[in-house]
Amino acid sequence: MKHPIRIGTRDSELATWQAKLVEERLQQLGHNTEIVFIKSEGDLDLTTPLTEMGGKGVFTKALDDALLENRIDLAVHSYKDLPTENPLLLKVSAVMEREDPRDSLVAPRGNDFLDDEKLKAVIATSSNRRKAQWLHRYPNHEITNIRGNVNTRLRKVKENNWHGAIFAAAGLKRINLEHHITDFLDWMVPAPAQGAMAVMVREEDDEMIEITFELNHKETELCTGIERELLNEMEAGCSAPVGAFAWIEDDEVILHAVALKIDGSLQYDIEMKAPVEKAKGLGRVAARKLLAQGADKLVEDMRKL
DSSP, X not given: OOSOEEEEEOOSHHHHHHHHHHHHHHHHTTOOEEEEXXXXXXXXXXXXXXGGTTTTHHHHHHHHHHHHTTSOSEEEEEGGGSOSOOOSSEEEEEEOOOOOOOEEEEOTTOSGGGGOTTOOOEEEOSOHHHHHHHHHHOTTOEEEOOOSXXXXXXXXXXXXXXXXXXXXXHHHHHTTOGGGOSEEETTSOXXXXXXXXXXXXXXXOHHHHHHHHTTXXXXXXXXXHHHHHHHHHTXXXXXXXXXXXXXXXXXXXXXXXXXXXXXXXXXXXXXXXXXXGGOTTHHHHHHHHHIIIIIHHHHHHHHHO
């Protein structure tokens, strides 16, 4: 490649950290690189709830455009932000090794409030999936919307009179903010591909496909692929209250998935397993079973919103 590899990213601290990791890995492989910052609609509008802005595309469209217009050679994304269907001439060429996939609670004044069953605690999140699972466990609590990058949201939790807010553990760990975590929410099923990073390139750019494939982590690619299959099969867009997590244990892939009503009053869940070599498609099978249990009605309800 004649010019340095242009790595496109949003300019938040977390997005920059992710781009720098890709840059570091590419430089270790002997490539020259430069980082190009791109502003997304989701970064510019910090007040409208994500679910009203069209969900995932608000963070990815500006990077997609930059790739298609050849202003960058690759884009770095949090994989959970990518829609499961991409009609554009772009492809994910590498899925990097996953960080901690769990959700976590940041509660500046501690988590004793969780023991008080009568307390109408206020928890901040802009995710329907987190909201539904939290309300399923704590039906007496109230959920308030929160937007902004990791640092902005941490500041808002401190400044407001909320009891806590829910964050992806991976984001806090990556930028050394893990000390803010009060609890890891092991009971909450994460978003498909949470904690994983994806590298996106142009479909016809064989050179970049070959270069970036060196960054691919096979196990993460398999597990996140199964989780995203499930989301796709359920036709549940990014704002749907669906969680899915797949992991490998004793040469088997185990998949745990949930689908809920937004108010948390109803939850369907499923756990399935398959040998690693036969695991592709497990997400689709699990999705069909969830839909057959009754989750199809939840997806229909989401479409009406």
